[in-house]
Amino acid sequence: GENVEQHPSTLSVQEGDSAVIKCTYSDSASNYFPWYKQELGKRPQLIIDIRSNVGEKKDQRIAVTLNKTAKHFSLHITETQPEDSAVYFCAASIRGNNRLAFGKGNQVVVIP
Amino acid sequence: DAGVTQSPTHLIKTRGQHVTLRCSPISGHKSVSWYQQVLGQGPQFIFQYYEKEERGRGNFPDRFSARQFPNYSSELNVNALLLGDSALYLCASSWGLAGGNEQYFGPGTRLTVT
Numbered sequence: 001g002e003n004v005e006q007h008p009s010t011l012s013v014q015e016g017d018s019a020v021i022k023c024t025y026s027d028s029a030s031n032y033f034p035w036y037k038q039e040l041g042k043r044p045q046l047i048i049d050i051r052s053n054v055g056e057k058k059d060q061r062i063a064v065t066l067n068k069t070a071k072h073f074s075l076h077i078t079e080t081q082p083e084d085s086a087v088y089f090c091a092a093s094i095r096g097n098n099r100l101a102f103g104k105g106n107q108v109v110v111i112p
Numbered sequence: 113d114a115g116v117t118q119s120p121t122h123l124i125k126t127r128g129q130h131v132t133l134r135c136s137p138i139s140g141h142k143s144v145s146w147y148q149q150v151l152g153q154g155p156q157f158i159f160q161y162y163e164k165e166e167r168g169r170g171n172f173p174d175r176f177s178a179r180q181f182p183n184y185s186s187e188l189n190v191n192a193l194l195l196g197d198s199a200l201y202l203c204a205s206s207w208g209l210a211g212g213n214e215q216y217f218g219p220g221t222r223l224t225v226t
Contacts (some may be wrong), residue, residue, distance in 0.1 A: 001171070006154075032211040043202065043217045044155065051212050089154050093211040099145055099168050100215065102154030 002027040002094045006103025014111050019077040021106045023090035026071065032093035033066060033073050034100070039086045047088075048075070080110045114139065116205050116218035124224045125193050133188045133221045137205030143167075144186040145215060146178060149200040161186055162209050190223075198225045 003026040013019045025033075031052040036044035050057045050064045050073065057064050061080075066073040077084055087107050091100040117136045125131050137144050143162040147155035160168040161180035180186045184205075190197055200222050204215040 004154075030211075032213075034214065036217075043219045046214055046216065049212075049214065091154075094157065094168070096211050097160070097168060097209055098143075098206055098211050098213040098215060099157050099160045100147075100155075101157065102147075104154050105152075 002030060002092055002101035004090060004092050004101045004103040006090050006106055008106065009104065010107045010109070012109045012111060013080050015080055015082060017080055019075075019080055019084070019108055019110075021075045021088055021090065021108070022072060023074070023092075023103050024070075024072045025092040025101070027092065027095065027101075028071070029096045030092040030094070031096055032098060033064070034091050035064060035075050036089045036091065036102075037086045038089065038105070044089060077108075080108075082110050082112050084108060085110045116203055116216055118201075118203050118218040118221050120221060121219070122222045122224075124226065126226055127193055127195060129193050129225075130189065130191050131193060131223060133190075133201050133203075133223070135186045135188070135203030135205075135218060137184050137186075137203075138216060141205040141207050141216075142184055143206045143209055143213070144180055144184065145204045145206070146186070146188045147202040147204065147217075148172075149202055149220070151199070155202055158188070160209070167209060193225045195225050198223060 034049035157170040
């Protein structure tokens with residue numbers, strides 16, 4: 001089945017700096033790659049996603065890049081703010097469907 | 113404009129008991145998926161339903177079962193509870209099944225098995 005690896009597990013950044021989280025996946029049939037933000041005790045919230053027919057997508061301070069050949073995708077957060085502190089999960093669709101395989105999560109801490 | 117709702121919010125059960133968790137999808141969404149999130153881990157896929165039919169099942173034992181009703185709401189049932197079943201159970205809804213259909217999560221049900 002699909003296997004999604006996420007690195008690093010914890011990331012601390014100074015407010016205003018950039019944060020980058022990288023993920024790899026194993027199933028070449030995966031065609032949808034969402035990113036979720038989960039604050040403590042709350043539900044995962046979709047923050048950005050990318051489909052396999054594009055290589056990059058940007059939404060304000062958040063961007064995602066996809067390299068299908070290498071089977072990896074990354075989340076970039078620029079000008080980080082304290083409210084960006086949360087756990088971020090990458091995910092990949094399973095066998096072309098929209099059900100998802102998740103990475104283990106990345107704790108991002110933005111230091112004021 | 114209601115999002116995905118789940119009930120109950122929290123639940124405490126003892127080993128060997130049975131539990132039923134409920135989910136109502138976003139209006140207009142026909143697919144419901146269930147995920148288990150153990151503390152400190154990412155969600156793990158359990159089931160997916162679309163138009164009342166099971167369309168996918170993750171690597172979970174037969175103690176786990178689910179169904180979807182004509183109004184697209186869904187139930188997840190777990191029999192013979194084990195301590196390891198303690199987790200946050202998340203329901204996600206989407207309009208369809210094709211890759212690229214965004215999944216929106218409910219607040220989850222926190223299950224504690226003692």
